[in-house]
Amino acid sequence: MIVAEQKSLEEIKELVGDANKVLVLGCGTCVTVCFAGGSREAAIVAAELRMASKLDASPKDVTDATVQRQCEWEYLDQAAEQVGNVDVVLSLGCGVGVQAIVERFPNAWVVPGLNTTFMGMPIEQGVWAERCAACGDCILGLTGGICPIARCSKSLLNGPCGGSIDGHCEINPEIACAWQLIYDRLKSKGKLEVLMDIQPPKNWRTSRDGGPRKIVREDLRLGKEE
Amino acid sequence: MTAMTNSLQIIAYCCEHCAYAAADLAGGLRMQYPPEVKIVMLPCTGKMDVLLALQAFEDGADGVMVAGCLPGDCHYLEGNDNAKRRTDYLQTLLNEIGLEPERVKMFNLSSAMAGKFVEAAKEMTEKIVKLGLNPLRERIKDEG
Amino acid sequence: MTSNTNGYLSGSNLERVLKNGHFAVTAELGPPQSADGSVIRKKAALLKGCCDAANITDNQTAIVRMSSIGAGAILVQEGLEPVAQMTCRDRNRLAMQSDLLGAYALGVRNLLCLTGDHQSFGNHPDSKNVFDMDSIQMVQMVSNMRDKRVFQNGEEFKGQEPRFFVGAVESPFAHPVEFRPHRLAKKVKAGVNFIQTQIVYDIPAFKTFMEKVREMGLHKQTYILAGVSPLKSPGMAKYMKENVPGILIPDAILKRMEAAGSPWAGKSKDELTPEDKKARSEAWQAEGIKICIELIQQLRKIEGVAGVHIMAIEWEEAIRPIVEGAGLYPRPNVPMPEAKAA
Numbered sequence: 001m002i003v004a005e006q007k008s009l010e011e012i013k014e015l016v017g018d019a020n021k022v023l024v025l026g027c028g029t030c031v032t033v034c035f036a037g038g039s040r041e042a043a044i045v046a047a048e049l050r051m052a053s054k055l056d057a058s059p060k061d062v063t064d065a066t067v068q069r070q071c072e073w074e075y076l077d078q079a080a081e082q083v084g085n086v087d088v089v090l091s092l093g094c095g096v097g098v099q100a101i102v103e104r105f106p107n108a109w110v111v112p113g114l115n116t117t118f119m120g121m122p123i124e125q126g127v128w129a130e131r132c133a134a135c136g137d138c139i140l141g142l143t144g145g146i147c148p149i150a151r152c153s154k155s156l157l158n159g160p161c162g163g164s165i166d167g168h169c170e171i172n173p174e175i176a177c178a179w180q181l182i183y184d185r186l187k188s189k190g191k192l193e194v195l196m197d198i199q200p201p202k203n204w205r206t207s208r209d210g211g212p213r214k215i216v217r218e219d220l221r222l223g224k225e226e
Numbered sequence: 227m228t229a230m231t232n233s234l235q236i237i238a239y240c241c242e243h244c245a246y247a248a249a250d251l252a253g254g255l256r257m258q259y260p261p262e263v264k265i266v267m268l269p270c271t272g273k274m275d276v277l278l279a280l281q282a283f284e285d286g287a288d289g290v291m292v293a294g295c296l297p298g299d300c301h302y303l304e305g306n307d308n309a310k311r312r313t314d315y316l317q318t319l320l321n322e323i324g325l326e327p328e329r330v331k332m333f334n335l336s337s338a339m340a341g342k343f344v345e346a347a348k349e350m351t352e353k354i355v356k357l358g359l360n361p362l363r364e365r366i367k368d369e370g
Numbered sequence: 371m372t373s374n375t376n377g378y379l380s381g382s383n384l385e386r387v388l389k390n391g392h393f394a395v396t397a398e399l400g401p402p403q404s405a406d407g408s409v410i411r412k413k414a415a416l417l418k419g420c421c422d423a424a425n426i427t428d429n430q431t432a433i434v435r436m437s438s439i440g441a442g443a444i445l446v447q448e449g450l451e452p453v454a455q456m457t458c459r460d461r462n463r464l465a466m467q468s469d470l471l472g473a474y475a476l477g478v479r480n481l482l483c484l485t486g487d488h489q490s491f492g493n494h495p496d497s498k499n500v501f502d503m504d505s506i507q508m509v510q511m512v513s514n515m516r517d518k519r520v521f522q523n524g525e526e527f528k529g530q531e532p533r534f535f536v537g538a539v540e541s542p543f544a545h546p547v548e549f550r551p552h553r554l555a556k557k558v559k560a561g562v563n564f565i566q567t568q569i570v571y572d573i574p575a576f577k578t579f580m581e582k583v584r585e586m587g588l589h590k591q592t593y594i595l596a597g598v599s600p601l602k603s604p605g606m607a608k609y610m611k612e613n614v615p616g617i618l619i620p621d622a623i624l625k626r627m628e629a630a631g632s633p634w635a636g637k638s639k640d641e642l643t644p645e646d647k648k649a650r651s652e653a654w655q656a657e658g659i660k661i662c663i664e665l666i667q668q669l670r671k672i673e674g675v676a677g678v679h680i681m682a683i684e685w686e687e688a689i690r691p692i693v694e695g696a697g698l699y700p701r702p703n704v705p706m707p708e709a710k711a712a
Contacts (some may be wrong), residue, residue: 009322040277046324047280054362055324074703153488154458154499157507158556161485162541162568164617171488183546196552198510198560201503201522203464 002030002094003119003128004037004114007046012090017058019087022049024113025079025101026066027093034128036114037092039066045092070097076104082142083108088133093195119150136206136213142194149202151178159198234262234359236289236350241271243301245293247337249292252344259347261356263291270294272305276316279330283320286363289354290316292332293346299336306334326357328356376707379516379563380535382479383451384423386704387677389565390595393670394677395698396453396566396595399445401436408642410441414448414648416686420693422701425453425566425679429460432492439473446477453537454478457486462502463511463522470512474532481534482566483508506560507536514534514563524605534571536561540570542579544616551582551657557592564593564681569610572618573668580674596669599681600688601658603651604628623661630657659688663695 007015016022024046032038047063053060065082068075070093083089083101088109091098095116102110118130133150139157140147149155153171160179163170167180186192204210240246246267247257252259268274279290292313294306310332317327331350335342378385387394397417402409417424424445428438442452454473456466470481485505489497503511511522513536519527540554554565570576576596583589593626603609611619634642634650642650662680669675678696682688693699 009319040275044280044319046276047277047284048319051280051284051325051362052323153490154485154501154504156485156501156504158504160544160546160553161505162544163487164537164545166545170615171490177545180546183549187662195549196559198506198556198558201507201511204502 001033001119002096002116003034003118003120003130004031004094004116005034006041006045006092006114007112009052012045012049012111012113013052016049016060016088016090018058019103019109020062020089021086022046022062022090023079023082023086024049024064024090024092025060025070025083026064027070027091027097028066028068029071031094031097031104031114034122035126037094039064042066042149044090045090054146062066070094073100073104076100080105092116112226118167135202135204137203137209139199142192142199143182143188146178146185148178148182151176157202227280234288234351234354235286236260236263236291236347237264237287237353238293238347238350239268239274239278240265241301241305242267242269243352244295244299244337245271245335245343246324248293248335248339248343250253251338252340253289255340257340257344259344260351262288262351263347270302270305271309272300272302273320274312276319277338278298279316280319283325283329283360284362286360288329288357288360288363289350290330291346291350293343294332294334296334296336325361327341328353329357329360372544374639378706380533381397381706382423382535384453384531384703385535385563386706387422387702390702392702392704392706394593394595395693395701396423396677396679397686398425398427398679398681398683399441399686400430400684401426401438403433403435405436407436407444409442410436410444411448413686414445414450417534417689418448418450419701420690420699421680422677423451423453425455425482428455428457428484428486429492430487432459432487432489432494434492434494436457437467439476439478442473442478443476451480452478453480455482457484458501458503458505458508459486459489460500462500466503466508466511467515467521470515470532470534474530474534479533479535480537481490481512482537482539483512483562495533506556509536509557509560509562512698514686517561519639535563537564537566538562539568540565541616542570542576543618544568544570550587551579551586554583554588555586558588562592564595564676566595567597568600568616569681571598571623571665572620572667573665575618576620576669577672578617580672584674587675593676594674595676596672596680597637597681598665598669599683600655600662600685600692601627603654603658604631626661627654628655630654648705655685655688659691659695662688662692666696666698668690 011014024042025041026037042064046062049062058087065079067079070076083105089101090113091110092113098110098112109155119132120128120130122128130150153157153169164177164180167177169175169177186194240249249265254355271292276291282290292309300306313332316330326364333346399413426438426441429435438454442454446453485507489495514520515531516533519531542550563623607624607627608621610617630653631650634646653678666678680689
C-alpha cells in the first residue's frame with residue numbers, strides 16, 4: 001500500500017494561506033490504513049485548523065469529508081458539490097489523490113496535507129516500512145522474495161557491500177541489511193548458489209528513471225469500436 | 227456541548243474500573259473536589275481518542291484529565307499504556323495549535339484511591355486557573 | 371583475455387611488479403577538499419619510490435574532494451603511478467565509461483572499483499543517489515572494455531579501448547562473514563585482476579579467511595593485497611573498532627597503543643602541557659608504525675598474499691618508514707619489455 005504521513009500543522013497553515021472556506025478531504029483507502037488521512041484524521045486536522053485559525057484571530061470555516069478513494073473519478077465525484085463550495089481543498093490523500101482532484105475539478109485550488117513517502121506495509125500497528133520501489137521489472141524471484149532495489153540502501157544487485165553489520169545497514173541501524181536477509185533466506189532454502197550468478201546491470205528504463213509511466217490495457221477499455 | 231458559562235470547565239475522562247470508581251468513592255466519603263471537574267466515564271482509558279479530547283477543547287473545555295488504572299493494572303491489560311501514548315501525542319498537537327500542552331494530563335490510580343482522585347482534580351484545577359480560560363472560549367462567546 | 375602485444379593487460383607498473391612475482395606495495399593518497407593541485411604534488415613527493423602505485427580515493431565517505439582521476443593525472447605528471455578509484459555512488463554507467471576513457475587518455479592505468487559509502491555519511495546528504503551499477507558489474511564492464519573492446523551496451527570500440535588493470539575491494543570480516551570468500555569469488559568471476567582488502571589487524575582471523583580463499587583457488591586467479599593502516603592513537607583504534615564495519619582489532623594491539631602513552635598516563639587531561647601532548651603523540655605514532663611493520667611481516671608469510679596496501683589516512687609521511695622498516699625498500703624496477711611484433 002501507499003504509505004504517507006501528515007505534514008506539520010505549521011506547513012499546512014502556510015499552504016492554506018488566507019483562504020477562508022476550507023474542505024479537508026480524506027481518503028478511505030491507503031491513507032486510512034496508515035492513519036494519515038482517513039475520515040478520523042480529516043476530522044482531527046479540520047478541528048486543528050479551526051482552533052489554530054481562531055487563536056490566530058482569523059477564524060476559518062473548515063469542514064471535512066471523506067471519499068472511499070480520491071484516485072477514482074466515480075468516488076471523487078461524490079465530493080463534487082463540497083469541493084465547489086470552498087476556497088481551497090486540503091487533500092489528505094496521497095500525491096495521486098491530490099492530483100486526481102485537480103484533474104477532475106480544474107476550478108478547485110488544492111493543496112496537499114500529506115507527504116507521500118513509500119510503498120510499504122505495516123509491520124505492526126504504528127510501524128510501516130518500505131518494501132517496493134516500483135522498478136517495473138520485478139526480480140523477487142531471484143532473491144527469495146526480498147527486494148534489493150527497495151530494501152538495500154544502495155540498490156545493489158550483487159550485494160552485500162562491506163557495510164553490513166550484524167544484519168543491519170550501516171547507514172541506519174534500524175534498517176535491516178537486505179542482503180543479509182536475502183543470504184539467510186536463500187541459505188534456509190538451500191539455494192545459495194543463486195548468489196554466485198553475477199546479476200547484470202539493471203535496465204532502469206522500466207522504472208521512473210525512464211520517464212513517467214503509463215499502462216494501457218485495450219482488453220479492459222469500454223465504448224464502441226470506432 | 228458548548229460552554230455556556232465563563233467558569234472553568236475541566237473534562238475528566240475516567241475509566242470505569244479504577245478512576246470512576248475512585249471518584250465515586252470520594253463522593254461517597256463526602257470528600258470535596260473542585261466542582262469545575264466534570265466526569266465522563268469510559269469503559270477504559272484505552273477508548274480515549276485524540277479526536278475526543280480535541281473536540282472537548284474546541285467546544286471550550288479549559289482542561290482535559292485522563293484518569294486510568296495504575297501502570298500494569300489496567301483491567302483491559304494495555305488500555306492505560308495506549309492512553310498514555312495518545313495523551314503525549316495530544317500534548318504535541320495542542321502545542322502546534324497554539325494551546326498550552328499542560329491543559330491535558332494523564333493520571334493513574336486504583337479504585338480505592340479516592341484521595342488520589344481528589345488530589346489529581348485539585349492539581350489540575352490549580353494548573354488551569356493559572357493558565358487561564360481556554361483562549362478559544364472568548365471567540366465562542368463573541369460568536370454566541 | 372586479450373593483452374598488449376608485450377604480454378600485459380595494461381602494462382602498468384603495479385601489474386608488472388605483481389606478474390614478475392615481487393611482493394607489491396601500494397599506498398593511499400587522500401586528495402584535498404580544494405582545487406589546489408600542489409597538495410597532490412607534495413603528497414606524491416612523499417610516496418614516490420615507496421610504493422609501486424598510489425590509490426587516490428573517490429569522494430571518500432561521501433565528502434566532496436578533488437576527483438580521483440584529476441589527481442591521478444597530476445600523479446602521472448609527477449612520475450608516481452596512480453590507482454584511480456571509482457565508486458558507484460556518484461556516477462551512472464555513462465559517466466563511468468566517459469571518465470574512464472578520459473582517465474586512460476591522461477595516462478591512468480590502474481582502476482579500483484568500489485561500491486562506495488552512502489551519501490548520507492558525507493557532507494552532501496541531500497543529494498540524489500546514483501548506484502546505477504554495483505562494483506561487481508563495474509569490474510565486468512571495465513574488463514570487457516579491455517578484453518572484448520565493447521562498451522557496456524555491447525557496442526564495439528572503433529578506436530583505442532581503455533586497458534586498465536582492474537581491482538576491487540574485499541572486506542574479509544564484514545557480515546555475513548561466511549559469504550565473504552564467495553563474494554571474492556564472484557569478483558574473480560567478473561574478471562578482477564587484483565584485490566585490496568579492508569584493513570587487517572587480526573592475523574589469525576585473516577589467516578582463516580585466506581584458507582578459504584586458497585581452497586577455492588582464488589589466490590591463483592587474482593592478486594590479493596592485504597590492507598594495513600598505522601594507528602595514530604589508542605583513540606583512533608577504539609573509534610575504528612567500534613564504528614567502522616569489518617575492522618577487527620585485537621585487544622593486544624589496543625593495549626600496546628595505550629602502553630605507548632603510559633609515561634604520561636599519570637597526568638590528567640588538564641595537566642598535560644603542549645610539549646607533553648606532542649611527545650605522547652609521537653610515541654603513539656611510533657608504536658603504530660612499529661605494529662604496522664610487524665603486521666606486514668606476518669602477512670608476507672601467508673600463502674596467497676601478493677602484497678600490501680598501506681592506508682595512512684592523512685599521514686602520508688608514515689609510508690616511507692613503514693616500507694623501509696618492513697624491508698620493502700627500494701621498490702623493484704620492472705621495465706616494460708620491448709613490444710613484440712604483432
